[in-house]
Amino acid sequence: MFGSITTDMVLAILPEIALLVLIAVVFVTDLVVDEKRRGILAWTSIIGLLITMLLTAFFAQPGAEAETLWGGMLRHDWLAYVSKLIFLFGALITTVFTLNWDSVRFKGEFYVLLLTSTLGMTLMGASADLIMLFLSIETTSIPLYVLAGFLTDDDRSTEAGFKYLLFGAMTTAVMLYGFSLLYGFAGSTGLYEISAAIGAGQIPAAALAGAAVLVLVGFGFKVAMAPLHFWAPDVYEGAPTPITAFLSTASKAAGFVVLTRVMIAAFSSVQAEWQLMLAIAAVISMTLGNLVALSQTNIKRLLAYSSIAHAGYALLGVIAASELGAASVVYYFLVYVVTNMAAFGVVIVVSRVIGSDEIADYAGLSRRSPGLALVMLLAFLSLAGIPPLGGFIAKVLVFAAAVQAEFVWLAVIGVLNAIIGLYYYLIVLKVVYLTPGKDEQKALPTPRPQAVALVVSIVLLLLMGTVFAPWYQWALNSASALF
Amino acid sequence: MTPIQLVFLFVAFATLWAAFMVVTRNNLVHAALFLVIALFGVAVLFVMLEAGFLAVIQVLVYIGAIAILMIFAVMLTRGDVDDIPDITNRYAGWVGLVAVLFFSSLVILMAQWPSFTALAKPILSSRDTIVELGTALVSPNGYVIPFEVASVMLLAALIGALVVARPRKGK
Numbered sequence: 001m002f003g004s005i006t007t008d009m010v011l012a013i014l015p016e017i018a019l020l021v022l023i024a025v026v027f028v029t030d031l032v033v034d035e036k037r038r039g040i041l042a043w044t045s046i047i048g049l050l051i052t053m054l055l056t057a058f059f060a061q062p063g064a065e066a067e068t069l070w071g072g073m074l075r076h077d078w079l080a081y082v083s084k085l086i087f088l089f090g091a092l093i094t095t096v097f098t099l100n101w102d103s104v105r106f107k108g109e110f111y112v113l114l115l116t117s118t119l120g121m122t123l124m125g126a127s128a129d130l131i132m133l134f135l136s137i138e139t140t141s142i143p144l145y146v147l148a149g150f151l152t153d154d155d156r157s158t159e160a161g162f163k164y165l166l167f168g169a170m171t172t173a174v175m176l177y178g179f180s181l182l183y184g185f186a187g188s189t190g191l192y193e194i195s196a197a198i199g200a201g202q203i204p205a206a207a208l209a210g211a212a213v214l215v216l217v218g219f220g221f222k223v224a225m226a227p228l229h230f231w232a233p234d235v236y237e238g239a240p241t242p243i244t245a246f247l248s249t250a251s252k253a254a255g256f257v258v259l260t261r262v263m264i265a266a267f268s269s270v271q272a273e274w275q276l277m278l279a280i281a282a283v284i285s286m287t288l289g290n291l292v293a294l295s296q297t298n299i300k301r302l303l304a305y306s307s308i309a310h311a312g313y314a315l316l317g318v319i320a321a322s323e324l325g326a327a328s329v330v331y332y333f334l335v336y337v338v339t340n341m342a343a344f345g346v347v348i349v350v351s352r353v354i355g356s357d358e359i360a361d362y363a364g365l366s367r368r369s370p371g372l373a374l375v376m377l378l379a380f381l382s383l384a385g386i387p388p389l390g391g392f393i394a395k396v397l398v399f400a401a402a403v404q405a406e407f408v409w410l411a412v413i414g415v416l417n418a419i420i421g422l423y424y425y426l427i428v429l430k431v432v433y434l435t436p437g438k439d440e441q442k443a444l445p446t447p448r449p450q451a452v453a454l455v456v457s458i459v460l461l462l463l464m465g466t467v468f469a470p471w472y473q474w475a476l477n478s479a480s481a482l483f
Numbered sequence: 484m485t486p487i488q489l490v491f492l493f494v495a496f497a498t499l500w501a502a503f504m505v506v507t508r509n510n511l512v513h514a515a516l517f518l519v520i521a522l523f524g525v526a527v528l529f530v531m532l533e534a535g536f537l538a539v540i541q542v543l544v545y546i547g548a549i550a551i552l553m554i555f556a557v558m559l560t561r562g563d564v565d566d567i568p569d570i571t572n573r574y575a576g577w578v579g580l581v582a583v584l585f586f587s588s589l590v591i592l593m594a595q596w597p598s599f600t601a602l603a604k605p606i607l608s609s610r611d612t613i614v615e616l617g618t619a620l621v622s623p624n625g626y627v628i629p630f631e632v633a634s635v636m637l638l639a640a641l642i643g644a645l646v647v648a649r650p651r652k653g654k
Contacts, residue, residue, distance in 0.1 A: 003622060003623050003624035004623065005623045009623065013628070020635065023635075070623060070624070070627070070628045071622065071623065071624040071625045071626065071627075071628075073626070073628045073629060074628060109642050109645070109646050112639070112642055113639060113642060113643060113646075116635060116636075116638075116639040117639075119635065120632075120636070123628075123632060129629075131626070131629050132628065132629050132632075135629050135632045135633055135636060136632065138636055139632055139635060139636040139639065142636060142639055142640050142643060143639045143643060145643070146642075146643035146646055146647060149647065150646065152646075152647065161647075185596070202596070202597055203596055204592055204595045204596055206592050206595075207592040207593065207595070207596060210588070210589070210592060
């Protein structure tokens with residue numbers, strides 16, 4: 001009855017073990033280090049995350065065949081591997097961007113919560129069981145609720161944290177209800193057993209589709225797709241900006257990995273139904289996100305609506321429910337995490353100096369700091385989907401997946417939306433490059449660690465747009481693990 | 484109708500009635516006390532399903548800890564334990580309608596499912612369910628990972644609660 005633990009099993013959870021050790025180290029360091037040297041907390045997290053990334057990249061790489069380990073709880077496949085690297089990268093860059101936030105960088109609990117959330121995400125990427133999935137989603141979300149409201153002296157941050165908590169608790173309850181129905185129908189909590197049980201049993205399709213709706217409520221909240229996007233603008237605006245960056249990249253990517261895996265693995269017998277539901281959600285997300293973004297004056301809210309629209313684009317890949325579709329989702333998030341991290345990085349550096357997130361205050365940025373303006377230009381053009389940046393290839397792939405799966409109308413709506421998107425990204429760039437600002441003579445310095453993080457992001461962004469093959473191979477490997 | 488079915492009907496109706504009272508009382512303390520009855524009803528249902536361990540946990544955790552905690556929280560956070568005059572808002576009717584529709588569609592859908600009316604397989608009495616549960620929680624081929632992750636999550640929740648609730652310096 002008691003199985004033994006094999007090397008494969010340990011390697012499959014190597015990132016989680018490393019993260020847990022890192023959490024303990026940061027926690028203890030926070031206790032023993034004196035007031036003046038608390039800066040090492042952030043650096044411990046950065047170095048620890050780098051080591052975790054290297055360990056994951058070199059030792060946790062799965063074989064060609066996907067394995068289900070730990071009693072069916074975790075899946076050791078390429079999708080898990082690539083998504084873990086994405087989340088760890090997101091956490092790493094987020095931590096670098098906290099380095100000049102004095103209100104958080106001396107607090108050990110900030111980094112402990114951030115790392116715990118990352119731990120939850122890495123498990124979300126690998127979960128192959130409803131119980132595991134629920135626990136990992138909660139391990140991701142609970143620290144994020146606190147982190148969004150971390151600045152308890154700031155009313156907007158408190159409001160953000162509370163709003164996120166209420167929406168999150170509500171949607172999680174609905175999702176859990178869906179899980180319980182699914183378990184009741186299939187008699188098993190394993191995603192892959194559920195799929196087999198559904199294939200064999202005579203469960204009415206309408207009941208399964210109903211369970212799919214409930215489950216989609218929870219996932220839709222995590223990825224901020226319409227009509228479950230209401231929390232996003234307020235939370236993005238109020239949360240500390242590094243956390244906003246983390247929410248809009250790693251958290252969203254984690255939601256998409258789970259969405260893709262569960263929909264394809266467990267709900268394959270009601271595929272037409274959930275494709276239709278997600279198609280409606282995608283159209284609303286893209287259109288609403290882009291149209292409302294047009295009238296925003298706050299850069300964080302603008303990026304929030306843009307991220308709702310991007311959830312819509314990425315949904316096209318999920319809807320396709322094909323190997324190309326899944327690969328396009330993975331590619332989309334490889335690019336999107338890097339791009340949005342760069343965009344938010346600029347917002348963080350600028351707002352620390354000018355003390356404002358209003359787009360109008362970005363006037364003259366190109367004269368104050370040509371480097372930051374260039375990063376912003378590249379990141380926004382990538383978000384808009386302009387070649388030769390990564391965003392272009394990502395968009396081409398999701399639209400191609402939609403067309404291949406005979407959802408041509410969705411691809412057309414997507415392309416139209418990309419044009420609307422281009423307009424508001426260019427408006428921001430116009431303010432940055434052309435509008436004269438009031439403090440144009442004052443240079444706007446970028447601290448060195450943040451500069452390194454921005455350069456790394458931009459280089460990756462350019463690589464993903466030009467040297468296409470290795471990344472696409474990753475995405476294809478991940479997709480083939482699902483089918 | 485067998486005696487066990489009569490007991491089930493009685494417990495089920497008592498649980499539903501108590502649950503209905505929880506959401507309709509104007510007095511928070513009364514609502515919390517009705518919640519205790521509803522939770523106890525669920526514990527009895529667990530006993531009837533031969534899940535004795537879950538029944539004990541239900542009583543210990545939900546009635547023993549959570550319900551009592553709620554009552555204390557109500558008493559400590561409100562200066563007066565007066566009735567709340569109006570607990571509904573203008574959406575109450577719509578929400579009720581959605582709930583009724585949802586429940587009836589669920590019942591209709593379930594009724595089409597052959598397993599819905601199938602009799603449950605009897606649990607073999609030779610297996611000690613508590614031993615199996617304990618083994619499953621720590622077995623590498625069981626639930627050890629969720630078990631450990633739950634502890635990490637609870638630790639994070641504890642730290643998070645401290646971050647949110649701790650008084651600020653200089654205030």
